[in-house]
Amino acid sequence: xxxxxxxxxxxxxxxxxxxxxxxxxxxxxxxxxxxxxxxxxxxxxxxxxxxxxxxxxxxxxxxxxxxxxxxxxxxxxxxxxxxxxxxxxxxxxxxxxxxxxxxxxxxxxxxxxxxxxxxxxxxxxxxxxxxxxxxxxxxxxxxxxxxxxxxxxxxxxxxxxxxxxxxxxxxxxxxxxxxxxxxxxxxxxxxxxxxxxxxxxxxxxxxxxxxxxxxxxxxxxxxxxxxxxxxxxxxxxxxxxxxxx
Amino acid sequence: xxxxxxxxxxxxxxxxxxxxxxxxxxxxxxxxxxxxxxxxxxxxxxxxxxxxxxxxxxxxxxxxxxxxxxxxxxxxxxxxxxxxxxxxxxxxxxxxxxxxxxxxxxxxxxxxxxxxxxxxxxxxxxxxxxxxxxxxxxxxxxxxxxxxxxxxxxxxxxxxxxxxxxxxxxxxxxxxxxxxxxxxxxxxxxxxxxxxxxxxxxxxxxxxxxxxxxxxxxxxxxxxxxxxxxxxxxxxxxxxxxxxx
Numbered sequence: 001x002x003x004x005x006x007x008x009x010x011x012x013x014x015x016x017x018x019x020x021x022x023x024x025x026x027x028x029x030x031x032x033x034x035x036x037x038x039x040x041x042x043x044x045x046x047x048x049x050x051x052x053x054x055x056x057x058x059x060x061x062x063x064x065x066x067x068x069x070x071x072x073x074x075x076x077x078x079x080x081x082x083x084x085x086x087x088x089x090x091x092x093x094x095x096x097x098x099x100x101x102x103x104x105x106x107x108x109x110x111x112x113x114x115x116x117x118x119x120x121x122x123x124x125x126x127x128x129x130x131x132x133x134x135x136x137x138x139x140x141x142x143x144x145x146x147x148x149x150x151x152x153x154x155x156x157x158x159x160x161x162x163x164x165x166x167x168x169x170x171x172x173x174x175x176x177x178x179x180x181x182x183x184x185x186x187x188x189x190x191x192x193x194x195x196x197x198x199x200x201x202x203x204x205x206x207x208x209x210x211x212x213x214x215x216x217x218x219x220x221x222x223x224x225x226x227x228x229x230x231x232x233x234x235x236x237x238x239x240x241x242x243x244x245x
Numbered sequence: 246x247x248x249x250x251x252x253x254x255x256x257x258x259x260x261x262x263x264x265x266x267x268x269x270x271x272x273x274x275x276x277x278x279x280x281x282x283x284x285x286x287x288x289x290x291x292x293x294x295x296x297x298x299x300x301x302x303x304x305x306x307x308x309x310x311x312x313x314x315x316x317x318x319x320x321x322x323x324x325x326x327x328x329x330x331x332x333x334x335x336x337x338x339x340x341x342x343x344x345x346x347x348x349x350x351x352x353x354x355x356x357x358x359x360x361x362x363x364x365x366x367x368x369x370x371x372x373x374x375x376x377x378x379x380x381x382x383x384x385x386x387x388x389x390x391x392x393x394x395x396x397x398x399x400x401x402x403x404x405x406x407x408x409x410x411x412x413x414x415x416x417x418x419x420x421x422x423x424x425x426x427x428x429x430x431x432x433x434x435x436x437x438x439x440x441x442x443x444x445x446x447x448x449x450x451x452x453x454x455x456x457x458x459x460x461x462x463x464x465x466x467x468x469x470x471x472x473x474x475x476x477x478x479x480x481x482x483x484x485x486x487x488x489x490x
Contacts, residue, residue: 007397008253008255010255012396151252151256151257152256154423154424178447179396179397179399181399182402185430185431190427
Protein backbone atom coordinates (compact mmCIF):
# COMPACT_ATOMS: atom_id res chain seq x y z
CA UNK A 1 0.00 0.00 0.00
CA UNK A 2 1.36 3.36 -1.10
CA UNK A 3 0.17 6.89 -0.42
CA UNK A 4 1.00 9.90 -2.58
CA UNK A 5 -0.04 13.52 -2.10
CA UNK A 6 -0.68 15.82 -5.04
CA UNK A 7 -0.08 19.34 -3.74
CA UNK A 8 -2.20 20.91 -6.48
CA UNK A 9 -4.67 19.69 -9.12
CA UNK A 10 -2.28 21.05 -11.77
CA UNK A 11 0.15 18.29 -10.74
CA UNK A 12 -1.89 15.71 -12.64
CA UNK A 13 -3.98 15.52 -15.79
CA UNK A 14 -7.48 14.01 -15.73
CA UNK A 15 -6.29 10.71 -17.18
CA UNK A 16 -3.69 10.34 -14.40
CA UNK A 17 -6.54 9.35 -12.10
CA UNK A 18 -7.93 6.54 -14.29
CA UNK A 19 -8.07 3.39 -12.19
CA UNK A 20 -6.66 5.13 -9.11
CA UNK A 21 -8.14 5.58 -5.64
CA UNK A 22 -8.35 9.25 -4.79
CA UNK A 23 -9.20 11.42 -1.78
CA UNK A 24 -9.92 15.08 -2.54
CA UNK A 25 -9.29 17.63 0.23
CA UNK A 26 -10.52 21.23 0.25
CA UNK A 27 -11.00 21.96 3.93
CA UNK A 28 -11.79 25.68 3.43
CA UNK A 29 -14.52 24.93 2.57
CA UNK A 30 -15.87 22.65 -0.17
CA UNK A 31 -15.15 19.22 1.29
CA UNK A 32 -16.32 20.40 4.73
CA UNK A 33 -19.54 21.65 3.08
CA UNK A 34 -20.01 18.26 1.40
CA UNK A 35 -19.66 16.45 4.75
CA UNK A 36 -22.02 18.89 6.50
CA UNK A 37 -24.64 18.62 3.75
CA UNK A 38 -24.66 14.81 3.71
CA UNK A 39 -24.68 14.78 7.53
CA UNK A 40 -27.81 16.92 7.44
CA UNK A 41 -29.68 14.66 5.05
CA UNK A 42 -28.80 15.97 1.60
CA UNK A 43 -29.56 13.23 -0.93
CA UNK A 44 -26.50 13.95 -3.05
CA UNK A 45 -23.98 16.55 -4.14
CA UNK A 46 -23.25 17.15 -7.81
CA UNK A 47 -19.83 18.81 -8.11
CA UNK A 48 -19.33 20.88 -11.28
CA UNK A 49 -16.39 22.59 -12.93
CA UNK A 50 -18.12 25.68 -14.32
CA UNK A 51 -20.89 28.05 -13.23
CA UNK A 52 -22.48 27.68 -16.67
CA UNK A 53 -22.82 23.93 -16.23
CA UNK A 54 -24.20 24.44 -12.71
CA UNK A 55 -26.89 26.74 -14.13
CA UNK A 56 -27.63 24.36 -17.00
CA UNK A 57 -28.35 21.33 -14.81
CA UNK A 58 -30.37 23.26 -12.22
CA UNK A 59 -33.75 24.86 -12.88
CA UNK A 60 -37.46 24.42 -12.38
CA UNK A 61 -37.51 21.14 -14.29
CA UNK A 62 -36.51 19.42 -11.09
CA UNK A 63 -39.40 20.82 -9.03
CA UNK A 64 -37.26 22.52 -6.44
CA UNK A 65 -35.43 19.35 -5.44
CA UNK A 66 -32.16 20.75 -6.66
CA UNK A 67 -30.31 23.56 -4.93
CA UNK A 68 -27.42 25.53 -6.36
CA UNK A 69 -24.56 26.10 -3.95
CA UNK A 70 -21.05 27.47 -4.09
CA UNK A 71 -18.91 30.54 -4.30
CA UNK A 72 -16.79 32.83 -6.39
CA UNK A 73 -14.12 34.76 -4.49
CA UNK A 74 -15.52 33.25 -1.22
CA UNK A 75 -19.01 34.79 -1.78
CA UNK A 76 -22.37 33.36 -2.88
CA UNK A 77 -22.95 33.57 -6.63
CA UNK A 78 -25.91 35.62 -7.96
CA UNK A 79 -28.84 33.31 -8.61
CA UNK A 80 -27.50 30.52 -6.37
CA UNK A 81 -29.53 29.26 -3.39
CA UNK A 82 -26.56 28.74 -1.12
CA UNK A 83 -23.01 29.97 -0.67
CA UNK A 84 -20.06 27.86 0.39
CA UNK A 85 -20.49 28.08 4.18
CA UNK A 86 -21.09 24.75 5.93
CA UNK A 87 -23.33 26.66 8.37
CA UNK A 88 -25.87 27.21 5.58
CA UNK A 89 -26.24 23.51 4.84
CA UNK A 90 -28.60 22.77 7.77
CA UNK A 91 -31.26 20.04 7.85
CA UNK A 92 -34.19 22.38 7.15
CA UNK A 93 -32.52 23.52 3.96
CA UNK A 94 -30.82 20.45 2.52
CA UNK A 95 -32.75 17.39 3.76
CA UNK A 96 -33.64 15.18 0.80
CA UNK A 97 -32.21 17.66 -1.70
CA UNK A 98 -29.73 17.34 -4.55
CA UNK A 99 -27.13 20.09 -4.35
CA UNK A 100 -25.19 21.27 -7.37
CA UNK A 101 -21.88 22.58 -6.03
CA UNK A 102 -19.51 24.95 -7.82
CA UNK A 103 -16.46 26.28 -5.97
CA UNK A 104 -13.18 27.88 -7.03
CA UNK A 105 -11.01 24.91 -6.09
CA UNK A 106 -12.82 21.99 -4.46
CA UNK A 107 -15.56 21.08 -6.92
CA UNK A 108 -13.12 21.48 -9.82
CA UNK A 109 -10.59 19.17 -8.14
CA UNK A 110 -13.26 16.49 -7.72
CA UNK A 111 -14.27 16.82 -11.39
CA UNK A 112 -10.59 16.59 -12.42
CA UNK A 113 -10.27 13.28 -10.53
CA UNK A 114 -13.53 11.86 -11.90
CA UNK A 115 -11.93 8.91 -13.68
CA UNK A 116 -10.70 7.48 -10.36
CA UNK A 117 -11.87 3.95 -9.55
CA UNK A 118 -12.76 5.13 -6.05
CA UNK A 119 -13.14 8.83 -5.32
CA UNK A 120 -14.01 10.20 -1.89
CA UNK A 121 -13.72 13.55 -0.15
CA UNK A 122 -12.06 14.39 3.15
CA UNK A 123 -11.94 17.34 5.52
CA UNK A 124 -10.93 17.64 9.16
CA UNK A 125 -14.65 17.11 9.86
CA UNK A 126 -14.65 13.47 8.71
CA UNK A 127 -10.92 12.72 8.90
CA UNK A 128 -10.87 9.64 11.13
CA UNK A 129 -13.68 8.01 9.16
CA UNK A 130 -11.68 8.49 5.96
CA UNK A 131 -8.57 7.03 7.63
CA UNK A 132 -10.57 3.93 8.63
CA UNK A 133 -11.98 3.63 5.11
CA UNK A 134 -8.54 3.81 3.48
CA UNK A 135 -7.06 1.24 5.84
CA UNK A 136 -9.97 -1.13 5.19
CA UNK A 137 -9.66 -0.64 1.43
CA UNK A 138 -5.94 -1.48 1.70
CA UNK A 139 -5.14 -0.08 -1.75
CA UNK A 140 -2.76 2.59 -3.05
CA UNK A 141 -4.22 6.07 -2.59
CA UNK A 142 -3.70 9.50 -4.11
CA UNK A 143 -4.54 12.44 -1.85
CA UNK A 144 -5.40 15.40 -4.06
CA UNK A 145 -5.17 18.81 -2.37
CA UNK A 146 -7.57 21.22 -4.09
CA UNK A 147 -5.08 24.02 -3.48
CA UNK A 148 -5.57 27.70 -4.13
CA UNK A 149 -6.11 28.48 -7.82
CA UNK A 150 -3.56 25.85 -8.77
CA UNK A 151 -1.11 26.77 -6.00
CA UNK A 152 -0.11 25.36 -2.66
CA UNK A 153 -2.70 25.43 0.11
CA UNK A 154 -1.28 25.10 3.62
CA UNK A 155 -4.54 23.93 5.17
CA UNK A 156 -5.19 21.22 2.55
CA UNK A 157 -1.65 19.88 2.83
CA UNK A 158 -1.78 19.88 6.64
CA UNK A 159 -5.09 17.98 6.45
CA UNK A 160 -3.45 15.46 4.09
CA UNK A 161 -0.62 15.05 6.61
CA UNK A 162 -3.04 14.56 9.51
CA UNK A 163 -4.97 11.98 7.48
CA UNK A 164 -1.80 10.03 6.70
CA UNK A 165 -0.71 10.24 10.36
CA UNK A 166 -4.07 8.71 11.40
CA UNK A 167 -3.69 5.98 8.78
CA UNK A 168 -0.20 5.18 10.11
CA UNK A 169 -1.66 4.70 13.61
CA UNK A 170 -3.88 1.96 12.18
CA UNK A 171 -1.43 0.40 9.73
CA UNK A 172 2.33 0.78 9.91
CA UNK A 173 3.62 -0.67 6.69
CA UNK A 174 2.78 1.97 4.14
CA UNK A 175 5.05 3.30 1.41
CA UNK A 176 5.07 7.09 1.42
CA UNK A 177 6.18 9.38 -1.40
CA UNK A 178 8.20 12.54 -0.67
CA UNK A 179 5.06 14.70 -0.82
CA UNK A 180 3.34 12.37 1.67
CA UNK A 181 6.31 12.63 4.06
CA UNK A 182 6.36 16.42 3.63
CA UNK A 183 2.62 16.59 4.42
CA UNK A 184 3.18 14.66 7.66
CA UNK A 185 5.96 17.12 8.60
CA UNK A 186 3.68 20.08 7.84
CA UNK A 187 0.96 18.60 10.03
CA UNK A 188 3.50 18.28 12.85
CA UNK A 189 4.54 21.93 12.37
CA UNK A 190 1.12 23.52 11.84
CA UNK A 191 -1.58 20.98 12.74
CA UNK A 192 -1.56 21.09 16.54
CA UNK A 193 -4.20 23.84 16.58
CA UNK A 194 -6.27 23.74 13.42
CA UNK A 195 -8.06 26.98 14.33
CA UNK A 196 -4.74 28.79 14.80
CA UNK A 197 -3.40 27.37 11.52
CA UNK A 198 -6.54 28.56 9.70
CA UNK A 199 -6.40 32.01 11.32
CA UNK A 200 -2.80 32.49 10.22
CA UNK A 201 -3.26 31.09 6.70
CA UNK A 202 -3.86 33.21 3.61
CA UNK A 203 -7.22 31.68 2.79
CA UNK A 204 -8.34 31.63 6.43
CA UNK A 205 -7.55 35.33 6.84
CA UNK A 206 -9.42 36.11 3.62
CA UNK A 207 -12.49 34.25 4.91
CA UNK A 208 -12.33 36.09 8.25
CA UNK A 209 -12.01 39.42 6.40
CA UNK A 210 -15.09 38.51 4.35
CA UNK A 211 -17.19 37.76 7.45
CA UNK A 212 -16.83 33.97 7.62
CA UNK A 213 -15.13 33.66 11.02
CA UNK A 214 -17.67 31.09 12.22
CA UNK A 215 -16.89 28.95 9.17
CA UNK A 216 -13.29 28.72 10.41
CA UNK A 217 -14.51 27.29 13.73
CA UNK A 218 -16.77 24.80 11.95
CA UNK A 219 -14.10 23.67 9.47
CA UNK A 220 -11.65 23.16 12.36
CA UNK A 221 -13.88 20.55 14.03
CA UNK A 222 -12.06 17.24 13.95
CA UNK A 223 -13.77 13.96 13.09
CA UNK A 224 -17.33 14.94 14.00
CA UNK A 225 -18.80 12.96 11.10
CA UNK A 226 -18.47 9.28 10.17
CA UNK A 227 -19.75 9.82 6.66
CA UNK A 228 -17.55 9.05 3.65
CA UNK A 229 -18.72 11.21 0.72
CA UNK A 230 -18.25 8.95 -2.28
CA UNK A 231 -18.33 10.04 -5.92
CA UNK A 232 -19.78 7.84 -8.64
CA UNK A 233 -21.15 8.73 -12.07
CA UNK A 234 -21.09 12.47 -11.44
CA UNK A 235 -22.74 12.37 -8.02
CA UNK A 236 -21.45 12.29 -4.43
CA UNK A 237 -23.47 10.22 -1.97
CA UNK A 238 -22.75 8.96 1.47
CA UNK A 239 -21.03 5.67 1.85
CA UNK A 240 -21.08 4.31 5.39
CA UNK A 241 -19.38 1.13 6.60
CA UNK A 242 -18.60 0.13 3.03
CA UNK A 243 -22.29 -0.12 2.17
CA UNK A 244 -23.82 2.47 -0.13
CA UNK A 245 -26.50 4.41 1.77
CA UNK B 246 9.72 42.89 1.32
CA UNK B 247 7.76 39.73 0.65
CA UNK B 248 8.88 36.22 -0.22
CA UNK B 249 6.73 33.63 -1.96
CA UNK B 250 7.60 30.06 -2.92
CA UNK B 251 6.19 28.42 -6.03
CA UNK B 252 6.26 24.68 -5.32
CA UNK B 253 6.19 23.81 -9.04
CA UNK B 254 6.65 25.68 -12.34
CA UNK B 255 3.06 24.69 -13.19
CA UNK B 256 1.94 27.02 -10.40
CA UNK B 257 2.57 30.04 -12.60
CA UNK B 258 2.36 30.99 -16.26
CA UNK B 259 5.28 32.67 -18.05
CA UNK B 260 3.67 36.10 -17.81
CA UNK B 261 3.29 35.76 -14.03
CA UNK B 262 7.02 36.48 -13.78
CA UNK B 263 6.98 39.74 -15.76
CA UNK B 264 8.58 42.43 -13.62
CA UNK B 265 9.19 40.04 -10.73
CA UNK B 266 12.44 39.03 -9.01
CA UNK B 267 12.87 35.29 -9.19
CA UNK B 268 15.22 32.65 -7.79
CA UNK B 269 15.08 29.26 -9.51
CA UNK B 270 16.08 26.19 -7.49
CA UNK B 271 16.84 22.73 -8.90
CA UNK B 272 19.39 21.34 -6.48
CA UNK B 273 19.47 17.86 -8.06
CA UNK B 274 21.16 18.92 -10.23
CA UNK B 275 20.73 21.78 -12.73
CA UNK B 276 21.27 24.81 -10.51
CA UNK B 277 24.20 23.07 -8.77
CA UNK B 278 25.68 22.37 -12.23
CA UNK B 279 25.28 26.05 -13.17
CA UNK B 280 27.13 27.14 -10.01
CA UNK B 281 29.90 24.59 -10.56
CA UNK B 282 30.34 25.54 -14.22
CA UNK B 283 30.58 29.28 -13.53
CA UNK B 284 32.90 28.57 -10.57
CA UNK B 285 35.20 26.71 -12.96
CA UNK B 286 35.38 29.49 -15.50
CA UNK B 287 32.52 28.83 -17.88
CA UNK B 288 31.78 32.03 -19.78
CA UNK B 289 28.01 31.54 -19.72
CA UNK B 290 25.18 29.04 -19.52
CA UNK B 291 22.35 29.11 -22.05
CA UNK B 292 19.34 27.32 -20.53
CA UNK B 293 16.91 25.88 -23.07
CA UNK B 294 13.45 24.32 -22.90
CA UNK B 295 13.80 21.67 -25.62
CA UNK B 296 16.50 19.33 -26.91
CA UNK B 297 15.72 20.45 -30.45
CA UNK B 298 16.49 24.05 -29.58
CA UNK B 299 19.68 22.97 -27.80
CA UNK B 300 20.80 21.18 -30.97
CA UNK B 301 19.81 24.10 -33.16
CA UNK B 302 21.92 26.68 -31.34
CA UNK B 303 24.96 24.44 -30.94
CA UNK B 304 27.13 23.26 -33.79
CA UNK B 305 30.40 23.84 -35.57
CA UNK B 306 29.49 27.39 -36.43
CA UNK B 307 30.72 28.41 -33.03
CA UNK B 308 34.15 26.87 -33.45
CA UNK B 309 33.91 24.54 -30.50
CA UNK B 310 33.31 27.30 -27.99
CA UNK B 311 29.88 25.95 -27.23
CA UNK B 312 29.27 22.75 -25.30
CA UNK B 313 25.98 20.90 -25.06
CA UNK B 314 25.13 19.70 -21.56
CA UNK B 315 22.17 18.16 -19.82
CA UNK B 316 20.15 15.03 -19.27
CA UNK B 317 17.06 13.07 -20.05
CA UNK B 318 15.93 10.64 -17.33
CA UNK B 319 19.14 11.58 -15.37
CA UNK B 320 21.46 10.41 -18.21
CA UNK B 321 23.57 12.24 -20.81
CA UNK B 322 21.75 12.78 -24.09
CA UNK B 323 23.14 11.23 -27.29
CA UNK B 324 25.25 13.80 -29.13
CA UNK B 325 25.73 16.01 -26.05
CA UNK B 326 29.22 16.80 -24.74
CA UNK B 327 28.27 16.69 -21.08
CA UNK B 328 25.62 15.17 -18.83
CA UNK B 329 24.06 16.84 -15.81
CA UNK B 330 26.67 15.92 -13.19
CA UNK B 331 28.44 18.89 -11.56
CA UNK B 332 31.56 16.69 -11.40
CA UNK B 333 31.87 16.86 -15.20
CA UNK B 334 31.95 20.65 -15.28
CA UNK B 335 35.63 20.97 -14.29
CA UNK B 336 37.98 23.80 -15.30
CA UNK B 337 39.73 21.84 -18.05
CA UNK B 338 36.41 21.22 -19.75
CA UNK B 339 34.38 24.38 -19.24
CA UNK B 340 36.87 27.27 -18.87
CA UNK B 341 35.92 30.04 -21.28
CA UNK B 342 33.12 28.02 -22.84
CA UNK B 343 29.44 28.72 -23.47
CA UNK B 344 27.34 25.82 -22.28
CA UNK B 345 23.90 25.13 -23.67
CA UNK B 346 21.99 23.37 -20.89
CA UNK B 347 18.87 21.24 -21.29
CA UNK B 348 17.48 19.39 -18.27
CA UNK B 349 14.13 17.81 -17.42
CA UNK B 350 13.17 20.38 -14.80
CA UNK B 351 15.77 23.04 -14.07
CA UNK B 352 16.53 24.59 -17.46
CA UNK B 353 12.83 24.60 -18.30
CA UNK B 354 11.97 26.37 -15.03
CA UNK B 355 14.53 29.08 -15.82
CA UNK B 356 13.09 29.52 -19.33
CA UNK B 357 9.57 29.72 -17.86
CA UNK B 358 10.66 32.57 -15.57
CA UNK B 359 12.53 34.42 -18.33
CA UNK B 360 10.37 37.56 -18.16
CA UNK B 361 11.50 38.25 -14.59
CA UNK B 362 13.14 41.63 -13.98
CA UNK B 363 15.89 39.86 -12.04
CA UNK B 364 16.38 36.12 -12.42
CA UNK B 365 19.05 34.18 -10.55
CA UNK B 366 19.64 30.54 -9.67
CA UNK B 367 20.26 28.97 -6.28
CA UNK B 368 21.39 25.62 -4.94
CA UNK B 369 22.78 24.57 -1.57
CA UNK B 370 26.20 25.19 -3.18
CA UNK B 371 25.73 28.99 -3.35
CA UNK B 372 22.94 29.44 -0.81
CA UNK B 373 24.45 32.03 1.53
CA UNK B 374 25.60 34.19 -1.37
CA UNK B 375 22.05 34.19 -2.74
CA UNK B 376 20.67 35.08 0.72
CA UNK B 377 23.07 38.06 0.86
CA UNK B 378 22.09 39.13 -2.66
CA UNK B 379 18.36 39.04 -1.86
CA UNK B 380 18.78 41.01 1.36
CA UNK B 381 20.86 43.65 -0.47
CA UNK B 382 18.29 43.86 -3.27
CA UNK B 383 15.57 44.40 -0.64
CA UNK B 384 12.77 43.64 -3.10
CA UNK B 385 9.92 41.12 -3.19
CA UNK B 386 11.12 37.72 -4.38
CA UNK B 387 9.58 34.62 -5.91
CA UNK B 388 11.40 31.36 -5.23
CA UNK B 389 10.56 28.94 -8.03
CA UNK B 390 11.17 25.27 -7.24
CA UNK B 391 11.88 23.39 -10.48
CA UNK B 392 10.08 20.36 -9.03
CA UNK B 393 9.84 16.92 -10.53
CA UNK B 394 7.99 16.90 -13.86
CA UNK B 395 5.56 19.49 -12.55
CA UNK B 396 5.22 17.89 -9.14
CA UNK B 397 6.54 18.58 -5.66
CA UNK B 398 10.28 18.14 -5.09
CA UNK B 399 11.28 17.70 -1.46
CA UNK B 400 14.88 18.77 -2.00
CA UNK B 401 14.01 21.96 -3.90
CA UNK B 402 11.44 22.99 -1.29
CA UNK B 403 13.85 22.26 1.58
CA UNK B 404 16.48 24.38 -0.20
CA UNK B 405 13.90 27.19 -0.56
CA UNK B 406 13.21 26.92 3.18
CA UNK B 407 16.91 27.00 4.05
CA UNK B 408 17.41 30.05 1.82
CA UNK B 409 14.54 31.90 3.51
CA UNK B 410 15.87 30.92 6.95
CA UNK B 411 19.26 32.44 6.02
CA UNK B 412 17.56 35.59 4.75
CA UNK B 413 15.63 35.89 8.04
CA UNK B 414 18.94 35.77 9.96
CA UNK B 415 20.02 38.87 8.03
CA UNK B 416 16.70 40.72 7.92
CA UNK B 417 13.80 40.06 10.24
CA UNK B 418 10.92 42.02 8.83
CA UNK B 419 9.89 39.99 5.83
CA UNK B 420 6.36 39.05 4.84
CA UNK B 421 6.09 35.35 4.12
CA UNK B 422 3.35 33.57 2.18
CA UNK B 423 1.98 30.21 3.36
CA UNK B 424 4.23 28.33 0.94
CA UNK B 425 7.26 30.23 2.27
CA UNK B 426 6.32 29.34 5.87
CA UNK B 427 5.78 25.72 4.82
CA UNK B 428 9.21 25.62 3.14
CA UNK B 429 10.85 26.85 6.36
CA UNK B 430 9.05 24.09 8.29
CA UNK B 431 10.21 21.48 5.77
CA UNK B 432 13.80 22.69 6.11
CA UNK B 433 13.49 22.29 9.89
CA UNK B 434 12.14 18.75 9.45
CA UNK B 435 14.42 17.51 6.66
CA UNK B 436 17.28 20.01 6.22
CA UNK B 437 19.56 19.18 9.14
CA UNK B 438 21.49 16.65 7.05
CA UNK B 439 21.23 17.47 3.37
CA UNK B 440 22.99 14.24 2.37
CA UNK B 441 20.51 12.17 4.40
CA UNK B 442 17.57 14.10 2.94
CA UNK B 443 18.90 13.49 -0.60
CA UNK B 444 19.53 9.81 0.07
CA UNK B 445 15.97 9.29 1.31
CA UNK B 446 14.31 11.37 -1.41
CA UNK B 447 12.78 9.94 -4.57
CA UNK B 448 15.06 11.81 -6.94
CA UNK B 449 18.14 11.21 -4.79
CA UNK B 450 17.51 7.46 -4.71
CA UNK B 451 17.02 7.47 -8.48
CA UNK B 452 20.36 9.23 -8.98
CA UNK B 453 22.12 6.77 -6.66
CA UNK B 454 20.51 3.84 -8.53
CA UNK B 455 21.79 5.33 -11.80
CA UNK B 456 25.38 5.61 -10.52
CA UNK B 457 25.46 9.25 -9.45
CA UNK B 458 26.17 8.78 -5.74
CA UNK B 459 29.08 11.25 -5.84
CA UNK B 460 26.77 13.89 -7.32
CA UNK B 461 24.68 13.63 -4.16
CA UNK B 462 27.74 14.48 -2.04
CA UNK B 463 28.63 17.40 -4.29
CA UNK B 464 25.10 18.82 -4.40
CA UNK B 465 24.90 18.60 -0.57
CA UNK B 466 27.86 20.99 -0.14
CA UNK B 467 26.58 24.12 1.55
CA UNK B 468 27.65 27.60 0.47
CA UNK B 469 30.96 26.71 -1.17
CA UNK B 470 30.51 29.29 -3.92
CA UNK B 471 29.93 33.05 -3.73
CA UNK B 472 28.80 33.28 -7.33
CA UNK B 473 25.29 34.46 -8.17
CA UNK B 474 24.31 33.00 -11.56
CA UNK B 475 22.26 35.75 -13.16
CA UNK B 476 20.06 35.37 -16.25
CA UNK B 477 19.72 38.15 -18.80
CA UNK B 478 18.68 38.04 -22.46
CA UNK B 479 18.76 34.26 -22.64
CA UNK B 480 22.14 33.80 -20.98
CA UNK B 481 23.28 33.11 -17.41
CA UNK B 482 26.51 34.79 -16.32
CA UNK B 483 28.11 35.32 -12.96
CA UNK B 484 27.16 38.35 -11.00
CA UNK B 485 29.43 39.02 -8.04
CA UNK B 486 29.02 41.77 -5.43
CA UNK B 487 26.30 43.38 -7.52
CA UNK B 488 28.74 44.03 -10.36
CA UNK B 489 28.40 42.02 -13.57
CA UNK B 490 31.55 39.98 -14.07
